[in-house]
Amino acid sequence: MAEITAGGVRFHVQRLAARDRTRRLGPPVVFIHGLCLDNLSSFYYTLANPAAHAGADVILYDQRGHGLSERPRTGYRISDSVADLAAILDALGVDGPVCLVGHSYGGAIALSYAVAYPERVASMLLIEAHVPVPGWAEPMAAAIGKVGLDLTEGDLGRWMAEHARLAAIGKDLVNHTTLMTDLLAAEPLSARELQMLTCPVHAVYGEHSDVLGHAHLLDSLLPRYILTVLPDLDHFVLLRAPRALRPIVLEWVTAWTAVGVP
Amino acid sequence: MTVDQIMGEVRGMLTEIIGTEYALSLDIGMDTSFDADLELESIEFVRFATTLKGRYGDRVDFVGFLADKELEEIIGLTVGDVVTYVAGCLTFAGAVDG
Numbered sequence: 001m002a003e004i005t006a007g008g009v010r011f012h013v014q015r016l017a018a019r020d021r022t023r024r025l026g027p028p029v030v031f032i033h034g035l036c037l038d039n040l041s042s043f044y045y046t047l048a049n050p051a052a053h054a055g056a057d058v059i060l061y062d063q064r065g066h067g068l069s070e071r072p073r074t075g076y077r078i079s080d081s082v083a084d085l086a087a088i089l090d091a092l093g094v095d096g097p098v099c100l101v102g103h104s105y106g107g108a109i110a111l112s113y114a115v116a117y118p119e120r121v122a123s124m125l126l127i128e129a130h131v132p133v134p135g136w137a138e139p140m141a142a143a144i145g146k147v148g149l150d151l152t153e154g155d156l157g158r159w160m161a162e163h164a165r166l167a168a169i170g171k172d173l174v175n176h177t178t179l180m181t182d183l184l185a186a187e188p189l190s191a192r193e194l195q196m197l198t199c200p201v202h203a204v205y206g207e208h209s210d211v212l213g214h215a216h217l218l219d220s221l222l223p224r225y226i227l228t229v230l231p232d233l234d235h236f237v238l239l240r241a242p243r244a245l246r247p248i249v250l251e252w253v254t255a256w257t258a259v260g261v262p
Numbered sequence: 263m264t265v266d267q268i269m270g271e272v273r274g275m276l277t278e279i280i281g282t283e284y285a286l287s288l289d290i291g292m293d294t295s296f297d298a299d300l301e302l303e304s305i306e307f308v309r310f311a312t313t314l315k316g317r318y319g320d321r322v323d324f325v326g327f328l329a330d331k332e333l334e335e336i337i338g339l340t341v342g343d344v345v346t347y348v349a350g351c352l353t354f355a356g357a358v359d360g
Binding site for chain 2: 041042044045049166242
């Protein structure tokens with residue numbers, strides 16, 4: 001299945017069936033990509049197939065406005081993204097708990113989803129996750145806002161010149177949708193809500209990540225938390241070093257699909 | 263189907279994916295590379311894989327073809343690599359007459 005309509009929005013969804021049928025299936029693994037210039041392909045070619053090979057049913061989707069999904073003008077608050085994920089899983093007939101993999105802003109969605117629907121999340125793997133606590137959105141909005149400018153220099157300008165069609169999607173999101181105002185208006189999670197999360201969370205950050213502070217914040221709040229810091233890497237761990245992430249993902253998937261191995 | 267017919271269909275799919283504006287400036291052929299020539303984005307390659315599955319069905323396991331390749335290998339593929347793979351699958355399925 002490549003397209004579903006959920007909550008009135010058309011979403012691009014990819015499913016990969018578990019390859020290792022000797023295991024009894026655990027919860028499906030749902031991958032949630034990052035904001036603005038990201039889409040499901042970051043996972044599709046890096047971690048999704050290994051997860052399916054390790055025995056997980058895998059679900060990937062492009063968030064509204066991203067990749068091959070529809071780009072409505074509104075609905076970019078984090079609560080909208082949480083509602084989108086719930087509607088997509090409902091439309092796919094997934095009513096049991098899932099394991100969530102969240103990248104960057106996708107990590108913020110995963111955490112918010114788990115707070116909203118604790119019974120629907122078995123476990124989380126967070127890669128360079130943003131944690132939506134008070135004051136979190138402003139620096140992120142400042143960075144994302146640059147995508148809307150006609151940059152030609154710097155790392156971002158050069159990247160956008162080389163990826164014109166993706167850059168056009170990012171520009172449209174920033175300049176012609178409510179993404180920026182919605183990002184800044186999002187309700188943050190409270191320390192209390194994060195402390196109430198009882199599912200296990202494994203977080204991975206790069207040693208030089210600009211959001212490494214979020215790793216330590218989670219450590220101080222989450223009751224069941226494991227942190228892996230990868231040396232010599234920055235926020236772009238998934239882009240630069242998918243091979244370093246793969247064994248972590250495989251171990252995590254194996255632990256969560258090993259339920260009831262005969 | 264002959265290899266030329268498959269090439270024609272694949273050319274049409276890629277033109278739709280990258281847009282006529284980009285495609286018209288290229289002569290998409292067997293030697294065209296997805297990365298250097300078409301500058302195909304990863305997400306566009308996902309769409310291409312989905313389009314192939316929609317056209318040729320389970321006779322062509324394109325996801326399986328890609329599954330064991332690293333991203334650099336995938337974007338290094340040429341259009342001819344994919345056309346040849348599709349033709350091989352269709353031959354195996356007894357559907358090729360050329």
